[in-house]
Amino acid sequence: MIEILEKYIPQASVVPVFELIQTHNVHLKIVNQRVTRHGDYRRMPNGQHQITVNTSLNKYRFLITLIHEIAHLEAFEKYGRLIKPHGIEWKRTFQILMLPFLRPEVFPNQLLPLLARHFKNPTASSDTDATLSLALKQFDPENDKNYIFEIPLGGSFRLYNGRIFKRGKKKVKRYECVEIATGRVYLFNPNAEVEFLK
Template sequence: MQANLSNYIPAAAKSMISELLAIDNLVVKVKSERKTRHGDYRELPNGKHQITVNSNLNCYRFLITLIHEIAHFEAYKKHGRFIKPHGKEWKYTFQHLMLPFLRPEIFPSELLPLLAHHFKNPKASSDTDTQLAFALKQFNEVNDKTFVFELSLNQTFKLYNGKVFRKGNKRRKRYECVEVKSGKLYLFNPNAEVELLEE
């Protein structure tokens, strides 16, 4: 298996992933944490195709991300380069690839109903599915990160870039947060991971 992926995915998924990746011109690389994405897919100038996935993801999120990116490759191969990145072709491919993995040998029973619901209409990022993202987070190693929706009103928090914000009210889907230094208003996804500051 490429890039020693067996260290990063649930044991029961290994043989299925090996079959999916038995493609000569597809390379998978495991990368250090990137703050803006869990993984990505792109065609390389030499005609090969590359998938990258962050090394810091727990095994369930790693598996979902890996299949998300394989779906980009498969959709590109079948439908060409002019499809929307997360359009209907990708969604159908992602659903089709993910379905065989939605089994209790691979995912914990508490995740399966949330995954089944999510894959009725998969989004560009599983982070936008608040329930699923929170459930997946329970399998992370302990860290000092908190989701924005877990904070109380007016609590302050810091982003990886050092900027400090104060949490405000929720709009329909996102939270209004004011950058303390500039007073500018920003909208935050409920599942944005931030560092809580002690008051």
């Protein structure tokens, strides 16, 4: 397992993450990219804990995602299955689990202040923190995707499923976008990755 973890997370985090996996008897599955999520946790019918994480994540996002899912496991074990998945119990658990990793041996110096701010009140996805998401993206392999906020007003873009939209105005935190084929309006997170149609 250590050899596998070395491929996906920063070297200084491998041993403590391995210990967390062993302590909780986690079956870690590294899977092909899913568009809708970076990872997930589920308790299997046999009682074993299964965590899946996308193979395509850069090593910093992979580590954050893995600890996010282990926090679900710990929070459910400690507080019971009736808690909100991303409620206060999960937030506190996630903060405690991430704290030992928020150091320059694990994350680049430019990410540390953004991570410290994010983990004061962690959200259900690091993607909803636009500043952190953009900072993490610089460690991704090159791709032809843009964030919604980078698309000009009135510009068109395509989703992974082929649907085409025109970007509208920002409404509080999200952007109103009109699907070209149906005329229906949808709200998009500013840092949703899409293909800009020039």
